[in-house]
Amino acid sequence: MHNIRIQLAEREGALVRLLSNIERRGFIIESLDKTAAQDGVTDIAARITPRGERSLDVLTRQLSRLFDVMDVYTPMPAHMASHAMPPGERSCRQSQ
Amino acid sequence: MNALPATQPAAETCPPMTGARWVVRTLEEIGVHRIYGYPGGAIMPVYDALTGSKLEHILVRHEQAASFAADAQARLTGKAGVCLATSGPGATNLLTGIANAFLDSVPMVVLTGQVPSGLMGTDAFQEVDVFGMSMPVVKHSIIIRDPARIPELLREAFHIAESGRPGPVLVDLPKDVLQAEATSLPLSGPRQEAGPPSASHPPVDAAAALLAQAKRPVLYIGGGVALGGAVDALRDFMDRTGIVAVATLKGIGCAHPDAENYLGMLGMHGTRAANMAVQGSDLLMCVGARFDDRATGRPDSFAPDARIIHIDGDPAEIGKLRHVDAAIAGDISDALQRIEPGYLEIDDWRGTCRGWAAEHAFDYDAPGNGVYAPALLKQLSEAAGDDFIAACDVGQHQMWVAQHCRFARPEAHLTSAGLGAMGYGLPAGIGAAMQCPDAKVVTVTGDGSIMMNIQELATARRYGVPVRILLLDNASLGLVRQWQEYFFDQNFSEIDLYDNPDFAEVARSFGVEAFTIHSRDEVPGAIERLLNATGPILAHCLIDPRENVWPLVPPGKSNAEMMED
Numbered sequence: 226m227h228n229i230r231i232q233l234a235e236r237e238g239a240l241v242r243l244l245s246n247i248e249r250r251g252f253i254i255e256s257l258d259k260t261a262a263q264d265g266v267t268d269i270a271a272r273i274t275p276r277g278e279r280s281l282d283v284l285t286r287q288l289s290r291l292f293d294v295m296d297v298y299t300p301m302p303a304h305m306a307s308h309a310m311p312p313g314e315r316s317c318r319q320s321q
Numbered sequence: 322m323n324a325l326p327a328t329q330p331a332a333e334t335c336p337p338m339t340g341a342r343w344v345v346r347t348l349e350e351i352g353v354h355r356i357y358g359y360p361g362g363a364i365m366p367v368y369d370a371l372t373g374s375k376l377e378h379i380l381v382r383h384e385q386a387a388s389f390a391a392d393a394q395a396r397l398t399g400k401a402g403v404c405l406a407t408s409g410p411g412a413t414n415l416l417t418g419i420a421n422a423f424l425d426s427v428p429m430v431v432l433t434g435q436v437p438s439g440l441m442g443t444d445a446f447q448e449v450d451v452f453g454m455s456m457p458v459v460k461h462s463i464i465i466r467d468p469a470r471i472p473e474l475l476r477e478a479f480h481i482a483e484s485g486r487p488g489p490v491l492v493d494l495p496k497d498v499l500q501a502e503a504t505s506l507p508l509s510g511p512r513q514e515a516g517p518p519s520a521s522h523p524p525v526d527a528a529a530a531l532l533a534q535a536k537r538p539v540l541y542i543g544g545g546v547a548l549g550g551a552v553d554a555l556r557d558f559m560d561r562t563g564i565v566a567v568a569t570l571k572g573i574g575c576a577h578p579d580a581e582n583y584l585g586m587l588g589m590h591g592t593r594a595a596n597m598a599v600q601g602s603d604l605l606m607c608v609g610a611r612f613d614d615r616a617t618g619r620p621d622s623f624a625p626d627a628r629i630i631h632i633d634g635d636p637a638e639i640g641k642l643r644h645v646d647a648a649i650a651g652d653i654s655d656a657l658q659r660i661e662p663g664y665l666e667i668d669d670w671r672g673t674c675r676g677w678a679a680e681h682a683f684d685y686d687a688p689g690n691g692v693y694a695p696a697l698l699k700q701l702s703e704a705a706g707d708d709f710i711a712a713c714d715v716g717q718h719q720m721w722v723a724q725h726c727r728f729a730r731p732e733a734h735l736t737s738a739g740l741g742a743m744g745y746g747l748p749a750g751i752g753a754a755m756q757c758p759d760a761k762v763v764t765v766t767g768d769g770s771i772m773m774n775i776q777e778l779a780t781a782r783r784y785g786v787p788v789r790i791l792l793l794d795n796a797s798l799g800l801v802r803q804w805q806e807y808f809f810d811q812n813f814s815e816i817d818l819y820d821n822p823d824f825a826e827v828a829r830s831f832g833v834e835a836f837t838i839h840s841r842d843e844v845p846g847a848i849e850r851l852l853n854a855t856g857p858i859l860a861h862c863l864i865d866p867r868e869n870v871w872p873l874v875p876p877g878k879s880n881a882e883m884m885e886d
Contacts (some may be wrong), residue, residue, distance in 0.1 A: 237464055242456055249457060287635040292461040292481055 227256065227281045231269040231288060232296040235262035239293035243269065250287055255296040266295065340468030341366035341499040344432070347475045353393065355755065356378060356432075357387035361407025362447055364434030366499035366842075379755065381748065381778040384411050388418020389745050389774070392427050393658055393712060393735050395575065397756050401428040401482040401490075408434045408496075408750030409447030413454070417742055419489045420458040424739025425571065426548055428487035431455075431480050437497040438466065452493050460488030464495070468503035484634040487548060487591045525659045527647040528630045531561065532662035535604035537670045539627075540564045541587070541616075544571025544738070545609020547731035547828070550632045551654035556580070557606065560655045562665050564606070565674045567595040569616050570723055570738045572609070572635065574731035582671055584678055588616035589874045590720040594677035596872075596880040599624050601673075606630040609653055612642040613739075622879035630657050674782050683725065690840050693717065694793050694864050695725045698765065701791070702726035704763035709733060710753050712762065712788075714746030714770030717799040720870045722765050744773030750788040751781055758787055761852055768794040768821050778831035781857035789851040790859040792824055795866040803869045807884070828859040835859040 233239050238278045242261065246256055256262040260268045275281070344367055348356070355377040360368045371378055383386045384406040391402030402422075406415050412433040422429040435441065436448040443549070452464050461481045465474050478490040532538055546555050552575050559566055559580055566576050567587040576583040585592040587599050599605065605627040610616065617623040620642060628646040631639050636650035649656045680798030687693040698721050702709050707729040713719040713736040728734045735753055737745040771792055781788050798816040805813050827833035838847050838860065847860050872883040 230605065236458065237466075238452060241453070245456060246832060283637065283639075283641050286639070290635065290637050290757070 226272055226274050227299060229271050229273055229281070229285070229297065229299040231271075231294055231298075233267050233269055234293045234295060235265050235267045236293055240267075240269070242293060243288065246288060246291065247271070247273060247284070250284050251276045252284060291298060325636075335504065337502040337504045339366060339370065339500055339502055341370040341496070341516070343468060343471040343503060344475065344499070345370040345376060347472045348403065349375050349842075350472075351398075351476065351479055353394070356403040356405055356499075357381055357752070358389045358405030358432075359384050359387060359407070359869045361409075361411045361412060361434065361707075363408035363436055363447065363496045364405060364411070364499075365407075366496065367405065367432070367434070374533065378405075379751075379780065380482070381780050382749055383774060384414035384724070385417050385744065386748035386751075386774050386777045386780065388415045388429070388431065389421065389742075389748035390755075391429055392418060392422050392745075393752030394756045395427050395429055395430075395487075395752060396425075396735055397732050399428070401479050401487075403430050403432065405432045406434070407447065408436055408451070409449050411447075412451035413449060416451075416458070417740070417744075418756055419491065421737055421740040421742050422489040422743065423458040423460065425544065425737070426487050428482040429489040430475075430482050431459075431489055431491045433491065435464070435495040436492045436500070438495045439497070441495065451491065454728055455491050458489070459491050460486075462491040464493040466710060468476075468498050468501045471498075471503070472861070474538070474548075486545075513867055513877075524647050524649045525656060527845070528649065528656075529660050529662045531604055531628060531630055531647055532564075532606065532660070532665065535628075535665075537598075537602045538564055538604040538606060538665065538667065538668060539598050539602040539606050539624075540566040541599065541607040541610055542566055542568040542572035542575045543608065543610025544569065544731070545611075545638075546572060546575045546653060547609075549609060549653035551657060552624055552731065553607070554657040556652040558660070559583070562662060563667070563671060564665060565598055565671060567591070567599055567666075568789070569610050569613065570736060573701050573723055573733070573734050574728035578727045578729060582674065586723050588613075588880065590724065590870050590872065590874075591616075591874075591880075592724070593681035593872050593883055593885075594674060594680070596874070596883055597677050598674045599627075600879070600881045602627045604628050604630065606632070608632045608657070608851065609634065610736045611638050617642075618874045619878055621731035622881065638666055655828070690842070691865050692838060692841055692844060692862055694862075694868065695721050697791075697844050697848075698722055699725040699727075700844065701763065701851070702728075704848050705763070705852055708759070708761045710757060710760045710762045711735060712746050712750035712753050712764045713737070714764070714765045714766040714773075715726060715741050716770055717795075717803065717868070717870050718765050718767045718770075718793045720800075721793075724870075743770040746770055747774050747777045747781075747788075747790065750790065751777060751784075751786050754786045754788040755784065756819070760789065761789070763789045763851065765791050765793070768792065768796060768818055768824070769798045771824065772821075773832050775827065778828055778833050778857070778859075782832040785856045788857050789854055790828075790857070791851065792859060792861050794824065794861060795864050795868065796821060796822065797866050800870065802866075804872075804876075806869075807873075824861045825859065828861075830881040833857045833859055835861060837861040837863065839863050
């Protein structure tokens with residue numbers, strides 16, 4: 226399980242593009258939080274697990290080249306990530 | 322990853338125009354001169370606006386051909402090709418071409434009409450979510466919701482398509498946006514995507530040190546060398562170091578074809594010498610390649626004793642499939658110029674590799690009087706010389722072109738490498754011949770592939786495109802038949818095309834000059850007739866259906882386990 230945090234430009238399709246890339250590149254999204262956009266930018270925090278031997282480092286670079294992605298932060302120990310990433314104003318999990 | 326939008330002041334005051342006219346005007350201002358497309362309901366406002374514009378619109382007969390032709394133009398120019406189609410089926414027909422451009426990193430801007438904004442999401446007539454459907458195979462995509470933003474967002478689409486690692490960008494245009502009038506347009510400059518960084522000293526020094534220590538180094542050249550504008554730097558590096566080199570399907574033409582230490586293509590249908598060198602290497606210097614499975618065979622047995630230097634313009638490729646010992650993500654040309662290990666002291670290794678190349682050189686002296694396709698292709702490319710451009714379809718003939726044709730530059734080898742899309746050859750040949758009418762553009766196709774886009778003979782005829790079509794007809798799906806012969810116990814399933822039409826008659830019915838050859842003594846005349854043609858021409862060439870592509874690495878096997886005839 227890895228923690229990953231992505232700073233994303235809030236544009237049409239950006240969230241779907243990001244999440245589909247994480248899955249397509251071989252990772253299961255275990256949990257997910259998204260903040261409301263501020264100045265056109267939103268923060269995504271996710272816990273992800275690789276299917277098989279997929280490198281988090283490579284995924285980070287694959288996500289970084291997406292046009293909507295402004296920054297990717299990882300890896301971070303889980304106990305630190307939970308403090309570093311404030312809970313979003315809107316949680317995808319909570320809304321379900 | 323991109324910086325936030327840069328605010329540029331260049332707001333223009335313009336008379337009110339429809340969104341469709343803004344599309345056309347912006348394309349003209351960007352410098353687009355030719356687009357490939359097919360009209361239909363939702364995109365009709367753009368077709369209306371095209372009347373009287375400076376843009377040359379090429380009417381294809383299937384939208385997939387528009388995407389392939391635009392792809393070929395882009396590969397030859399390095400500038401984004403443009404294709405245009407309507408919503409629904411027009412858009413879905415483009416998807417194969419978009420995927421083709423994505424997997425081969427080809428810059429392309431794809432314009433699709435869409436149902437009016439208010440109907441989007443209601444399953445309206447000819448509505449599909451092409452924005453969503455194409456997402457895994459585009460570099461980026463945009464739905465333009467505001468006609469006033471068309472100039473800004475179209476410019477952005479071209480910038481994204483052409484910068485960094487190139488790729489296709491889809492722009493979806495709802496019909497109401499195309500019909501609405503916009504007056505003044507806030508025009509901001511393109512977002513600035515950082516160019517590839519220069520190689521920093523530590524990895525360059527590490528790479529040079531690894532090279533200097535290596536006893537059996539091999540340079541593994543991929544398509545990223547051409548994309549990165551690094552062909553000259555690569556050739557200079559090969560001359561300076563005397564390194565032994567191999568290339569992927571997309572890397573063909575990067576090394577000088579006559580370079581003495583160049584062993585040709587590696588991988589599934591690579592040369593025996595190339596695969597032996599890679600398997601025996603103690604250092605593999607991968608430049609602009611991605612360890613694709615067709616190149617590596619079984620990955621855990623690929624170059625098993627080699628340490629790896631990986632240089633790529635796209636940082637995301639580093640370490641994706643193979644651990645690296647020295648990585649340089651950035652400007653390939655710059656990196657190659659800075660790596661200076663001197664002339665490598667590997668005379669024994671060079672001698673060994675050249676010995677393999679001589680021992681396993683292709684034999685063109687095939688028995689019988691029938692046309693031997695590898696020999697024909699070799700003679701054709703040599704007769705065409707440095708003006709030769711091949712637009713391949715997919716199958717045995719595609720591999721024969723890669724093995725036997727001579728390419729003086731990588732752009733001259735148009736091939737659907739990553740996607741392996743049958744049907745690419747004819748529209749790509751049309752796109753290439755329209756872009757380079759003075760070159761010797763030859764579509765090399767098979768009797769399976771040609772039927773995937775044979776309607777484009779009408780396009781070639783309409784515009785008098787000087788595309789020479791060499792149709793190698795073995796009355797079967799040859800590469801599938803070859804696999805069934807060797808890997809499926811000769812259970813030949815659905816590969817027999819015995820009832821093909823007479824392709825020369827078909828071509829003539831489209832108004833395209835055509836002829837048929839059956840025997841080897843007709844080959845020189847056929848080559849001369851093809852190369853001297855000034856308009857579209859088809860040479861229908863019957864070949865032995867039992868002919869196979871050799872060597873062959875069986876699927877799932879190591880590159881050390883090559884099969885020969």
